[in-house]
Amino acid sequence: MSMAASSAAASARLPWVAGIRPRRLLRALLPALSLTLILIGIAWLNPRAISYFGFNLMLNLAIPIALATIAQMFVITGNDLDLSIGTFVGFVGCVTATWLRDDPLVGALVLIGAISVYAALGALIYLRNLPSIVVTLGMSFVWQGLAILLLPKPGGKAPDWLLQLMGFKPPWVPFPIIAAVVIAVVAHVGLMRTSYGAVLRGAGGNPVAISRAGWSLLKTKAIMFALAGTFGVLSGMALIGITTSADANIGNGYTLLSIAGVILGGGEFVGGRVSPIGAVIGALTLALAASPLLTFMHIPPDWQVGANGAILIIVLAARALISRREG
Amino acid sequence: MADAGATVIVRLDGVEKHFGAVRALDGVDFSVSAGECVGLVGHNGAGKSTLMHVLAGTLAPDDGGIAVGGADQIGYAVVLAQRLGIRCVFQELSLCPNLTVAENARINHAALKGLGWRRRAGDLILAKLDEIFPGHGIGPGDVVRDLPIGKRQMVEVARAFTVTVDPLRLVILDEPTSSLDSQTAGQLLAFVRRVVAGGASGVLISHLLGEVLENSDRIVVMRDGKVVAADRAAAFDRDKLVTAMGAAGKPAHADAERAAERPTAAPVRVRARPERQADGAELVAHEGEVIGLAGLSGHGQTELLLAIFNGAARRTDRIEVTAPVALVAGDRQADGIFPLWSIGQNIGIRSIAGLRKGLLISRASEEEFAAAWQKKMNIRTPDIRNNILSLSGGNQQKALFARALGSDARIVLMDDPMRGVDIGTKREVYELIRQEARNGRTFLWYTTETDELENCDHVYVFRNGRIVADLRRGELTEEKVIQSSFQAAG
Numbered sequence: 001m002s003m004a005a006s007s008a009a010a011s012a013r014l015p016w017v018a019g020i021r022p023r024r025l026l027r028a029l030l031p032a033l034s035l036t037l038i039l040i041g042i043a044w045l046n047p048r049a050i051s052y053f054g055f056n057l058m059l060n061l062a063i064p065i066a067l068a069t070i071a072q073m074f075v076i077t078g079n080d081l082d083l084s085i086g087t088f089v090g091f092v093g094c095v096t097a098t099w100l101r102d103d104p105l106v107g108a109l110v111l112i113g114a115i116s117v118y119a120a121l122g123a124l125i126y127l128r129n130l131p132s133i134v135v136t137l138g139m140s141f142v143w144q145g146l147a148i149l150l151l152p153k154p155g156g157k158a159p160d161w162l163l164q165l166m167g168f169k170p171p172w173v174p175f176p177i178i179a180a181v182v183i184a185v186v187a188h189v190g191l192m193r194t195s196y197g198a199v200l201r202g203a204g205g206n207p208v209a210i211s212r213a214g215w216s217l218l219k220t221k222a223i224m225f226a227l228a229g230t231f232g233v234l235s236g237m238a239l240i241g242i243t244t245s246a247d248a249n250i251g252n253g254y255t256l257l258s259i260a261g262v263i264l265g266g267g268e269f270v271g272g273r274v275s276p277i278g279a280v281i282g283a284l285t286l287a288l289a290a291s292p293l294l295t296f297m298h299i300p301p302d303w304q305v306g307a308n309g310a311i312l313i314i315v316l317a318a319r320a321l322i323s324r325r326e327g
Numbered sequence: 328m329a330d331a332g333a334t335v336i337v338r339l340d341g342v343e344k345h346f347g348a349v350r351a352l353d354g355v356d357f358s359v360s361a362g363e364c365v366g367l368v369g370h371n372g373a374g375k376s377t378l379m380h381v382l383a384g385t386l387a388p389d390d391g392g393i394a395v396g397g398a399d400q401i402g403y404a405v406v407l408a409q410r411l412g413i414r415c416v417f418q419e420l421s422l423c424p425n426l427t428v429a430e431n432a433r434i435n436h437a438a439l440k441g442l443g444w445r446r447r448a449g450d451l452i453l454a455k456l457d458e459i460f461p462g463h464g465i466g467p468g469d470v471v472r473d474l475p476i477g478k479r480q481m482v483e484v485a486r487a488f489t490v491t492v493d494p495l496r497l498v499i500l501d502e503p504t505s506s507l508d509s510q511t512a513g514q515l516l517a518f519v520r521r522v523v524a525g526g527a528s529g530v531l532i533s534h535l536l537g538e539v540l541e542n543s544d545r546i547v548v549m550r551d552g553k554v555v556a557a558d559r560a561a562a563f564d565r566d567k568l569v570t571a572m573g574a575a576g577k578p579a580h581a582d583a584e585r586a587a588e589r590p591t592a593a594p595v596r597v598r599a600r601p602e603r604q605a606d607g608a609e610l611v612a613h614e615g616e617v618i619g620l621a622g623l624s625g626h627g628q629t630e631l632l633l634a635i636f637n638g639a640a641r642r643t644d645r646i647e648v649t650a651p652v653a654l655v656a657g658d659r660q661a662d663g664i665f666p667l668w669s670i671g672q673n674i675g676i677r678s679i680a681g682l683r684k685g686l687l688i689s690r691a692s693e694e695e696f697a698a699a700w701q702k703k704m705n706i707r708t709p710d711i712r713n714n715i716l717s718l719s720g721g722n723q724q725k726a727l728f729a730r731a732l733g734s735d736a737r738i739v740l741m742d743d744p745m746r747g748v749d750i751g752t753k754r755e756v757y758e759l760i761r762q763e764a765r766n767g768r769t770f771l772w773y774t775t776e777t778d779e780l781e782n783c784d785h786v787y788v789f790r791n792g793r794i795v796a797d798l799r800r801g802e803l804t805e806e807k808v809i810q811s812s813f814q815a816a817g
Contacts, residue, residue: 195439198430201425202425206422209423210434211405212383212385212417213435214405
């Protein structure tokens, strides 16, 4: 009794400490732990890579991956899955390298329209009770088709302001790391700290409770998909800012990378349990494991994709083990 | 029904709600006055929960009127109910497990927004928890999923009593103490009495009759979607409530025809002890017996059936099964039928090993098998090859029975299989069960309908995951079953 009372008093003083149990802490730290392991591996194989220049090089592509992962995370929060995010990023890339450069107004309108399409898809999935996997799989071919129509062969050029932004070299800290922190903080504050963010996550945890409390599930679903579309657009633009020109197939790998990033970051497919900070760390881990680590391990390019998959399985299996013990 | 002088908070006039053929509410008049606590009791499926959902605005009635504070409500729904000060603690918890306690409080209060909302939400829920359950040990930052079930219920209850902008006029509590220990349950009920004394109202639904008798000003008894008794709490006692809940005056007869024919030395088919059973009581089923599993729904009957089903494959120290089993699922849409398959395929799947020709399924013998059972079960369809969904609900259930009875299983487990089935079909199936039992099959039959227990040789009543009564056919009366299912508090 007195124990309970004193712990209640303690929790009143330090509300955020009270909620953290050892296993939860371990779970929350797991994404950071796997990133550290990968970094140690890289440092051991090639100490020179751990430098301003090295990080700039290794993490360059991590920015679009992190943005796509956040996009996927919004969809997963609502117990859905977006299989079209990869081709959507490719489509946005093609728009960015053509219309957005030649006629910024048209380009911006097209991108805003694409976000509205995402919101409409969320509404459709809710209203017709459709499986999101089927709808987004279908949409992935639509985005891919549009991208090919727009840019039948690789080409185009990124707008200059975008090139400048992505080529920004701040002192001391490499740009990709600053970008990752900004992305993580924005997503964390938006989804985890705002009052409506709680409703959005609740819609994934217990939709019946949310609708019984008088909230519109149609609205939450549409907003989640619109947010996914927004971050998908940012991802596509960031990608083109780095690669300077576009290709209709440029984002195809992002679908699975983004899902893996969310799960690696401590998210779960159902139940509205996600972590924006974890998702960004997961994306960084994947970006580093994808090519720098394997190159330093002298794994020939032919085997890199397979080795990449193996790393993914190992990390996700470790996560599953820890979650299971959590019970 | 309420005292004429008191202000009526909410009044339902002739409310009806149908789910398919089931009349969940069949013309209910119900009212709650300011400053009173109304106890609502009734057996399974009496319509208590439906009534509560109508009051809370989560279900729209098919017919009848709702008036709150004397004003008729049109388009009554959750948002309006909240604005009018009607809150509800639902039986199945309606917290979001992935959110913290404070965030869950925010879900119910649209006004908790803007800067510092987390702190305000945390303070709000913590203050209420402290008020109702001193020494609760719950922090506002705790994630609900990490809390044990009892503490979740405390949060849920406390949340219903928190006030921001909307008033608090009526709190409906559906089995609020089911996961609480006696001390916290006492804290809650004392708090409810304080709130009621302060002028708000409460509706208390509980299977603990003592709890209802002690804490209500007035008690309403429901049966079969109707209000069958309503009076001051002082006018009731335990026996009167039990009588009112059961089918009073209807003799719980045993059809004498088969009472005597039980072979006493038949071999034991199933021996099972529920996981939470502390004493030595266990369920024993002999060959050719029909065993009933009774009690309120969700008190461990389905769990035991599933444990027996699994026990057939792998023996445990709790479960002993000596013959092949088949299960007839209660929720046929979720667990029973294969919706894309034909009627014949649905019937044959449990017996597929015997319908093979080489490595392939013989279409001819499958259809022959299905046709034989269609005839035996009297499944009404022009063609056994039609999709299973072309059948009515009752006939789909018959197909599921045919699947089990047509198999090699000597033991048939039935998980409340007659839900939403019409009376004609039920009679046909009862007859078939008796016939099969005479041929040596054993039936374990969980049912929420007390009438069906008359078909059983032996009835085990469950409460809180344990067997609490073991009634032989001769001793079986509806009153005894209800008596055992509803425990007196304290």
